[in-house]
Amino acid sequence: MNHILVANKVSKRYGDHTALQNVSIEIPKNSIYGLLGPNGAGKTTLIRIINQITYPDQGEVLFEGEPLRSEHIAQIGYLPEERGLYKSMKVGEQALYLAQLKGLSKNDAKQRLKYWFDRLDIGNWWNKKIQELSKGMAQKIQFIVTVLHEPKLLIFDEPFSGFDPINANIIKDEILQLKENGTSIIFSTHRMESVEELCEHIALIHRSEKILDGKLSDIKQAFKKNIFKVAVDTNAPYGLLDQLKNSFTILDSATSQGQLDFSVQLVNGTSNELLNFLGTQGTIKSFTETIPSANEIFIRTVAKQGVIDE
């Protein structure tokens, strides 16, 4: 059993509005799973179903192979996008309360809080009220209470919003560390560069349906179009470009003093042919295949399905 969570043809309707339509995803253990999609696609609904905040109309969700039960709540940590804390409650008291709601005993919660407060260097905040803290500081507390009960599955919805770059990095490292320690993580975001950095698997939800999922590297392979970026040192860049245009599909090009840069779309398996030819014409400075970024895949896939609703 390699999956921490499996959703099987989950559908959810609100009145006439369909929030999820037959969505199936499989989240492997001990990995970071990116849940992507434009606003209003249904990501939050799916996350809420996993957290048992709301229930699917059809389909089922399995947690470690068992249908989702209320006991599983203690195994899941959730950092919602719309998040906050009681403003007039003291930091320590509040963290203890939230930890106890997740089923920790008071003493356990205290010990772990002390550990985390030291780790993130915020030990002296214990008796402050949330309203005295800055937004970024409150976000740190929020992160701690999400992971404190050491759940098997963590769900982060836009975890970096509200953080400055330095603290965002600290949190990113913590997330990677949690994964190292064996936690499975669902990561929902619009920030594709962090998807690129963190996620091994992704699923793309658009207009209530899953339109793409799999290993990020596999998806990239599938999305690449045999486009290569080439730079060649040559005495006659213009002549070379004309020659190339006769036998290859040149997408764009730039010439400068003694150098030709161009992108080319090759038919499968013809890269050696090109290399050989170029070798006779000049010195090859670089030859790289262009792999589409997550951002590109996102936009291309969604655009294919129709306009992004905003």
Next chain:
Amino acid sequence: MSKLSLIIKREYFAKVRNKSFVIMTFLSPFLMVGMIVLIAYLTKLNDNEKRIIAVLNESDFFANEFITSESTSFVKFRDITLQEAKDSTLNMGYYGLVYLPNESDLEKVSQRSFFYSKDAPSTNTLERLERIFKERLKQERLREFGISASEYAEMDSTYELNISTFDGEHNLKGINEIKAIIGGGFGYLIMIFIIIYGGFVMRSVIEEKTSRIIEVIISSVKPFQLMLGKIIGTSLAGITQFGIWIVSGGVLLIVSMAIFNIDPADLSSGGSGPGMGAAQNPIMASADSDMILYAQEIMDIPWVLLVFFFLIYFILGYLIYSSIYAAIGAAVDNETDTQQFIFPIILPLMLAIYVGFFSVFSNPHGPIAVGFSLFPLTSPIVMLMRLPGGIGEGGVPIWQLVSSILILIFTFIGIVWLAAKIYRVGILMYGKRPSYKELLKWLKY
């Protein structure tokens, strides 16, 4: 510790530690008692103001009837014209002038007498003057009929029809009202409690929405648990506050009554008609025995049962209303949006109080009283007004009590179920004020 008790504990302490709550808890008794003392003091001051009234008597009939009393003194004018008398009354700053013209008989004198004053005279003063005339006329007639004053006093016996239930229990006039007031007191308490602490529940839900902690919490607990914990925690805080108010208010009241030397009777009978004072003396003895009967009757009110049913109606009524308040809090984004939803809640409460005071007072077992004591949104208040009359024969029929409670329980289950649904959907909805139509749609989610 179970999640529910954790939530209750948090809600309780969040409320009790709140600064404005603490201030209200300890300031309110002072304000209330201060107000009562002030009113009593002012009433006393008002009574102490002495009025001077000039009397110009041109007739032969009144001589020593105008007796200076504690609150009014009379100054007699002699041998001046009416105009001069008016002028000097004004000049001297007296309260007014009584003018008795010279006529052939008392009847005519009385009919043509006038009271002149700068402003419209107070009813107290008028009544006092009218009593003087009445008394004089009565004496005159008695003299005409040849009856002595003592003979008359014997004749002037008061009479009240004895009333009794069929099984021979002695009944007292007005006891229904007294009982309804006692029950009404309980009902009123429920209403006040619902309005104050229901509002607290609502604001606390709104706070969770605006601070956006709600989704964090309900990923750990069921929305229904949160709602229930909130209602219970807030009401425990409310009971704490009420308890402090009652104890400290009572102590303060007694202490300040002693300090300012205020007779509690001043408050209840303050300014009640002088007619009563005049009539009371001869029948004082019988009044005393009636008082004992009234006391007896009040002691006979089934207090234990009353308190027992008070608790039942209080808990059920409060839970019904506060879950509606919680649902409202969940449906809106900020407090200003709550108005349109709150009015329909306050309405049945007000209706219960007014219907209770008007119709239960006059007839505790009439159709209106019965109807409203069965209707679940008003029954907690109206039924409590009826209950001091007893249960069973002569009081509230058992079937009515049982069905009223059963209806209330079913309504409670229904309303809490509906409210929980609205709550569950509403707490995750941001940014728009829902219409009633939308709320109905939420019930289907």
